Amino acid sequence: MKNKILSLTLLAAFLFSFGIRTKAEGISVDAGLTPAQDRIIVRLQYRNMLNRMGDNNMVMHMMPVVVVYGLSSDVTVMLRNVYRAVGTNETMMEMDNRWMDPFLMGKVKLYRHNTRVYSLGVAGFAGTTFPVLNSSVSKTYNPVIGVNASFRPGLWSFDLNNAYEWVNYNTEASRSAARQLQINLAVSRNILLPGIENWVLAPLQEFSFARNNPASGESSSFGFISPGFQLVSPHVKFETLYQIPVNSSKTALDYGGRLIVGLRFMF
């Protein structure tokens, strides 16, 4: 009976939790597991992103800073802000170097089961950006909701992240520029490092899928296949990932490869 409930929970997480991943993410380990009460996590990343419009390249350097705090064992709050530096811009799009709008998110533990052989966690989240640093006339929000599930049998990790986002929701026009669905699966395995106490190497593989439904124009689907690895110690985590685009040439903006390098400090 217990196994049946577990199976149903997993299945429900896969079927019902349609949604996207928030934009500054990419390495999604821990997604369905809420951190401990009073836990503080600071995450610094560098993202090199190449996009193309026709023959014109656009290279951006994104530097998200994320602060996470465990309000209780059930509720986590997260604040994220991204600094964008434009490297090359051969397109007609106007881009400048600036801090993007802050993103505030709350995550709630829906289910957690720990046994000797596995851990299973499901968490729901909701968040939005706030147009406090946006200098443009139109003030927009990016509300997002989703459900994440994490399954940890032994040294393996499976993290399924789903979200649904209303992109650039304009409160005056009461409409968003697009709605996005994103599903992300990360698989990793801890490798104990002989001779190095309390450090773990975890090669990981992510599979991302996104469905973009703009208010005007055609919908498009694309994804990323992303190999990477993490080096984990009790208080510091180094992470790197290379996102290889799939089917992005059929979207308005042709995505190139993306390199993500990050550090996570855990207190």
Next chain:
Amino acid sequence: MKKKKNTLLFVAVVFFLLLTVNPVFAGGAEHETFAAEKDTTSQENVVYYEVFGMDCPGCQSALEKQVKKIDGVADAKASFKEKQVVIEMKPGAKVTDEEIEKRIKKANFTPGKKIEPAKNEE
């Protein structure tokens, strides 16, 4: 070209086997430092708890932070490999099992059984 392909395939297979078969990589290695710390700590003031749900070194520090908040606890060492936490009490301190279990739960882990250390015959 074919030779290069075969070499790559061989390397991939060896890597995969290392991940899944080798006892060191598969998590069978002993947690030597952790075990040594247990041996050198005064057994009278030390309690051991099984803890389920830890899967990386980051989980260890989260649990240790919670347990060290208990009044009367001098130190705590958690091990995700051994699935347990070793708690050293201050001399004369009285800490209830309920308090320890509550803290383990606040770290989002599940307390297992309390492990009684072997008594010193001398």
